[in-house]
Amino acid sequence: MEVNKDLVLKALSNVQDPDLRRDIVSLNMVKDIKIENKNIFVKVNLTTPACPLKDNIKTECVNEIRKIVGDEYSIQVEMGSTVTSHINEMKEKLLPGVKNTIAVASGKGGVGKSTVAVNLAVALAKDGASVGLIDADIYGPSIPLMLGVKDQPQMVGENPNTAKLIPLESYGVKLMSIGFLIDNDTPVIWRGPMASGAIKQFMTDVLWGDLDYLIFDLPPGTGDIQLTLVQTIPLTGAVIVTTPQDVALIDARKALRMFQRVNVTVLGLIENMSYFIAPDTGKRYEIFGSGGGKKAAEEMGIPFLGDIPINPLIRVGGDTGKPIVIADPNCEESKKIMEIARNMAAQISIRNINAPVIPKIEILNP
């Protein structure tokens, strides 16, 4: 039997992307096939470098090709990625180099929203994605501290009308914070009206370059300020952070309704401070109750992206500017955060692949 590209392609059409529920050939993920002597080389591009199923898909590719070509051939599969893009006219205008924008929201303050936003951003960057993070929490901008950034962003350009800001960078994540524009003495009542203007400026006047994911840490709550912000940003989707207790879950539902009202896809729910494992005894304590987030996500009909236990190291990581996924990448919490980031990336791919193709409307007589 002669082994040719068509035969290899046929074998690969039996490999499914379990998230997207389609085979990798029809998803156009097979980018290259080379057959030289008894060596087969295949390049497969997934929809994100943070694919939770990368290793499984790779193994399946090898297995399916092996089934057809037998043992004589060596098979090499290289996994790459091309991140899918959220197609949206307002986004093309404001953030042309940014493929996806994600809001991290919570109905209630203090649930660990900023901690989660920072660790998700760093996790995606660790997996090889290009990532930006905007601290939009007008009540308590905390991200520069959590990423160990002490500088102020620099401007380029002489003309103040066209000058651009260079984002700061930490652990491979580009960063801007509303704290750079609003100092601590600004009264809270002024911050609301300033917020959407500042966020617009962050979208248009910052040299983000090409980004796969731009994450926004929103102010907690579901009031007018939050509503205005989610309408100001062309959002690919939102994730909601909650703790397992009832009060936080009630507020998480409010956050879900806010996003539904403005037609923003909710990519999923993350439960933080889920439980505590005592380091001396290994005993598990469910301080805020247990399993509430997962159950609530099921009831709300949104994906559950995962849970993160309470660990003092997570707080220390925030206070010392070294997120836990960097400080202690092999601990249980870091592994869980990496998994949550990959689940979120998968939900973004699912959202983009399933998004209806909207024809561009040309306005002839504006």
Ligand SMILES: Nc1ncnc2c1ncn2[C@@H]1O[C@H](COP(=O)(O)OP(=O)(O)O)[C@@H](O)[C@H]1O
């Ligand atoms: N899983 C966790 N384990 C331990 N401490 C946490 C965890 N998540 C957050 N924290 C800590 O709780 C506090 C509040 O978190 P933060 O991310 O600032 O919340 P939010 O942005 O929702 O107000 C911070 O001191 C943070 O370090």
Ligand SMILES: [Mg+2]
């Ligand atoms: Mg915060």
